[in-house]
Amino acid sequence: MVPEKIREEVERLRREIEYHNYRYYVLASPIITDEEYDRLMQRLIELEEKYPELRTPDSPTQRVGGQPIEGFETVEHSEPMLSLDNTYNEAEILNFHERVRKTVGDVEYVAELKIDGVSIALRYENGLLVRAITRGDGLKGDDVTANVKTVKSIPLRLPEPLTIEVRGEIFMPVSYFEEYNQQREEEGLTPFANPRNATAGTLQLLDPAEVSKRNLDSFMYYIVKPQQYGLKTQWEALEFLKKLHFKVNPHSKLCKSIEEVIEYWRSWSKERSKLEYWVDGVVVKVNDFAKQNELGWTAKSPRWAIAFKFPAQQARTKIIGITYQV
Numbered sequence: 001m002v003p004e005k006i007r008e009e010v011e012r013l014r015r016e017i018e019y020h021n022y023r024y025y026v027l028a029s030p031i032i033t034d035e036e037y038d039r040l041m042q043r044l045i046e047l048e049e050k051y052p053e054l055r056t057p058d059s060p061t062q063r064v065g066g067q068p069i070e071g072f073e074t075v076e077h078s079e080p081m082l083s084l085d086n087t088y089n090e091a092e093i094l095n096f097h098e099r100v101r102k103t104v105g106d107v108e109y110v111a112e113l114k115i116d117g118v119s120i121a122l123r124y125e126n127g128l129l130v131r132a133i134t135r136g137d138g139l140k141g142d143d144v145t146a147n148v149k150t151v152k153s154i155p156l157r158l159p160e161p162l163t164i165e166v167r168g169e170i171f172m173p174v175s176y177f178e179e180y181n182q183q184r185e186e187e188g189l190t191p192f193a194n195p196r197n198a199t200a201g202t203l204q205l206l207d208p209a210e211v212s213k214r215n216l217d218s219f220m221y222y223i224v225k226p227q228q229y230g231l232k233t234q235w236e237a238l239e240f241l242k243k244l245h246f247k248v249n250p251h252s253k254l255c256k257s258i259e260e261v262i263e264y265w266r267s268w269s270k271e272r273s274k275l276e277y278w279v280d281g282v283v284v285k286v287n288d289f290a291k292q293n294e295l296g297w298t299a300k301s302p303r304w305a306i307a308f309k310f311p312a313q314q315a316r317t318k319i320i321g322i323t324y325q326v
């Protein structure tokens with residue numbers, strides 16, 4: 001029997017730790033020291049050890065990874081995870097724009113960086129993360145919930161008890177990718193070709209405790225059936241995702257014209273090596289959901305979104321610390 005006082009302390013600790021998690025891994029602006037955070041976590045681990053029945057799925061102690069699992073269950077998606085058609089140059093993106101204009105007239109676009117990671121679907125029931133599913137073949141994927149719970153920027157509990165499904169990308173930051181590949185080479189293992197493969201390989205591990213050490217991060221960009229939450233545009237959906245404490249890429253841009261989209265693409269094509277993660281293009285989306293629905297989708301991909309790829313980058317060399325005075 002757990003004394004009421006202890007139950008209350010555990011609940012308070014859980015919310016406090018998740019909030020500091022959010023501040024540190026999503027906002028990158030902690031308000032307590034690492035020592036204070038560790039003390040809170042130690043106290044919670046101690047109480048969960050003493051009263052195991054208090055260890056719930058949303059407990060932050062889950063982030064260090066539970067027991068290894070046998071394998072991955074295949075789960076059907078609530079709606080398909082569509083893929084994107086590709087364009088590679090300005091002429092092709094103008095063709096996309098003409099097709100859109102012919103069907104729905106003038107539109108605003110949202111331009112989002114296309115992160116070179118692994119797509120993931122996250123299902124929350126009453127605010128608790130209950131399922132994380134890989135894209136798979138678009139119609140069904142692997143249940144990787146135990147592994148995804150160790151991704152620090154993904155909330156185990158939402159600030160509101162919502163039942164919602166959100167989708168986005170899980171990726172490995174470049175700085176950790178290089179360090180991790182170095183370590184693999186020292187252990188005589190083959191290094192990963194790119195962070196996307198390293199991320200995919202990590203999510204397929206059967207031991208969440210190992211996954212927890214791989215510094216995976218996330219950006220969410222999609223809400224299933226967004227009109228259910230009164231959202232009318234992609235820009236509103238991104239704002240709503242932030243309000244729910246998800247990590248949302250800070251460089252997305254609301255563009256009033258296709259020229260603005262092209263300017264955004266040109267600029268990030270040059271600036272992308274400054275980012276903490278690999279990007280392979282820009283995703284251009286018609287902003288208004290009613291117009292998205294008018295445009296519809298093919299079996300494979302939406303007619304209202306397209307990937308505007310960057311030129312394939314020469315193998316990214318590690319810039320050793322040489323600074324040239326210019």
Ligand SMILES: CC(C)(CNC(=O)c1ccc(Oc2ccccc2)cc1)c1ccc2c(N)nc(N)nc2n1
Nearest residue numbers: 079080081082083084112113114115221222283305
């Ligand atoms: C636009 C969409 C394809 C997501 N949208 C969907 O997957 C999707 C799925 C069913 C939809 O509607 C249907 C509902 C029921 C049946 C069929 C379609 C609509 C959109 C997509 C794909 C990859 C992206 C990526 N790598 N980065 C960013 N930043 N954005 C991305 N956006």
